[in-house]
Amino acid sequence: MDHFLYRDGALYAEDVPLAEIAASVGTPFYVYSTATLERHYRLFDEALEGMDHLVCYAMKAASNQAILKTLAALGAGMDVVSGGEYLRAKAAGVPGDRIVFSGIGKTTDEMRLALEGGIRQFNVESEPEMIALNAAALDLGVRAPITVRVNPDVDAKTHAKIATGKSENKFGIPIARARAVYAQAAALPGLDVIGIDVHIGSQLTELAPFALAYAKVAELTETLRADGHDIRRLDLGGGLGIPYTRSNSAPPLPTEYGALIRDTLGHLGCEIEIEPGRLVAGNAGLLVSEVIYVKSGEGRDFLILDAAMNDLIRPAMYDAWHDIVPVIEPEAGTEQQPYDIVGPVCESGDTFAKQRMMPPLVAGDLVAFRSAGAYGAVMSSEYNTRPMIPEVLVHEHQFAVIRARPTFDEMINRDTIPEWL
Ligand SMILES: Cc1ncc(COP(=O)(O)O)c(C=O)c1O
Ligand SMILES: N[C@@H](CCCC[NH3+])C(=O)O
Secondary structure, three states: OOOEEEEOOEEEEOOEEHHHHHHHHOOOEEEEEHHHHHHHHHHHHHHOOOOOEEEEEEHHHOOOHHHHHHHHOOOOEEEEOOHHHHHHHHHOOOOHHHEEEOOOOOOHHHHHHHHHHOOOEEEEOOHHHHHHHHHHHHHHOOOEEEEEEEEOOOOOOOOHHHEOOOOOOOOOEEHHHHHHHHHHHHOOOOEEEEEEEOOOEOOEOOOHHHHHHHHHHHHHHHHHHHOOOOOOEEEOOOOEOOOOOOOOOOOOOHHHHHHHHHHHHHHHOOEEEEOOOHHHHHHHEEEEEEEEEEEEOOOOEEEEEOOOOOOOOHHHHHOOOOOEEEOEOOOOOOOOEEEEEEOOOOOOOOEEEEEEEEOOOOOOOEEEEOOOOOOOHHHOOOHHHOOOOOEEEEEOOEEEEEEOOOOHHHHHHOOOOOOOO
């Protein structure tokens, strides 16, 4: 459930009409609902109730400071994947002991930053990374808490570009090699081996792949304990999918996911961490755009929007579906017609939807892309020298711009001219 509903014939974000925000900030823009963000975080937190746990929001999904602060205020931890994300999390008030550091390519500088600023644990993904982290920790005279991310060779049954748990993927160490790698880690004096990490992919719409992966983690926990390792924390990654459209095959709910965790891993008495990103932010955000032109093509009509692939790359990159709805609710019985919905960028990949059934629209009408809160604004660019679009946060009846649109002067003057020119 989200907080973007039609009321009196118009789409609202909580208690604010989207048209009012559009009039104030101009289109296109991203808008997030505080209530939905909070609700989704709490669903995970409650799903793990009774177990020692921490929900570490995967901030790669949406990392505006205001979003992070909203979640941090509820006690959320953060999963970060770069020095920049680490600093963002700290700036939002998340203490180091609630930050986990994931990613296959952590640099020594990033390791030092986190070791100095405080870190809950590093999720280490290779032997060379282990050696580098050991050296960085010894250099600073500290011990780095780590889990090792294992690759369980499980098919997450999601888009190939966001599946991470098969042996051919670049992530984690093959689970078959885990015992040897843990033995190596335990022998490094700068590392404190505390647990196991796994993350098999994103936008999972079934529980079965999680069940397979977690069963392997349970077995590995017992094996490693028998080898003498004090395995006391399991980081289970993120990946639970969201409904991108209102169909009857909605993905499992956080409660069902929590029950699976309890069933497969509860008996081990470990502290549980999860790293949801998409489910927290995805349906908490919309992209709102205006129709610039309606153009008749050869056998098809194009809705040309002022949003483009640089603002929301998911359809171009993953052929992703986003529901696109008019901001003014069509009257009951309005006949729909097919449109190709496109942006102004100069490539045909700048297509959001083909032959999408919509009520008749004209220039100046507003449309909203649903489920755009995760991997939306964070993946945007200035391609075609299009300014990054504003982000707005709604809280009940108020809204605030949480990132302003840069001016063209700011964009142009960001470049510097070498002295020979
Ligand atoms: C290590 C790690 N944790 C958490 C996530 C968040 O995944 P999702 O947004 O699907 O919940 C990702 C992205 O897939 C990831 O790579
Ligand atoms: N960017 C991807 C998700 C990547 C998940 C990364 N851990 C998407 O929009 O679906």
